[in-house]
Amino acid sequence: MPKLHTYTDSDFNDLSVLMQELSNNIVFTRESLERLLADSNSHLYVAREEGRIVACACLCIYHQPFSTDATIESVAVSSNMRGKGLGRKLMEHLLEEATRMNVDCIHLTSNPKRVAANALYQKLGFVRNETNCYGMKKVRG
Numbered sequence: 001m002p003k004l005h006t007y008t009d010s011d012f013n014d015l016s017v018l019m020q021e022l023s024n025n026i027v028f029t030r031e032s033l034e035r036l037l038a039d040s041n042s043h044l045y046v047a048r049e050e051g052r053i054v055a056c057a058c059l060c061i062y063h064q065p066f067s068t069d070a071t072i073e074s075v076a077v078s079s080n081m082r083g084k085g086l087g088r089k090l091m092e093h094l095l096e097e098a099t100r101m102n103v104d105c106i107h108l109t110s111n112p113k114r115v116a117a118n119a120l121y122q123k124l125g126f127v128r129n130e131t132n133c134y135g136m137k138k139v140r141g
Contacts, residue, residue, distance in 0.1 A: 001045045001093040004056075007033060011046075014053035018076040023111075045093060047077075047086050054078040055086045059094045067104040075108075075117065087120055095124065109133060 004011070012030060019028040036042050041062065047055035057075040061068065072094055077087045098106050108126065110118050122128070 001047055001090055004044045004046050005037060011053055015056060018053065018056055018078060019074070021079055022074060022076040043097065045090060047090055049081065054081045055090050057090050057094055059097055061101060061103065068102060069105045069107065070098050070103045072106060072108040087117065091120065091124055
């Protein structure tokens, strides 16, 4: 799976569609994509079919005082491409990349409504944690 370094208008449009399939609440902009691509700790991988982006996932690396961790974010497979193993291939690639980057622990969250995705994560060895997950919007000024 190639890492996206630059993008075309078509790539941006394909990613916009995937982000909307992931959630109607996502605001995806060229600025947000450019910030992601410029960040050396964020790695956006894509799968293409006939030149179009049909799946994506982001591996975000961060360092703590005691470990190097990663989160997997924005895993999306186009609705018309599901059931073909793209999600598995994408996730396996991210796990290989995390190993290559000496990541100690990988975290991800997934909406319980995404039944197939949650089943895949468990098959790949992820364990559902019993924790409180908190979030805060608009922490920037």
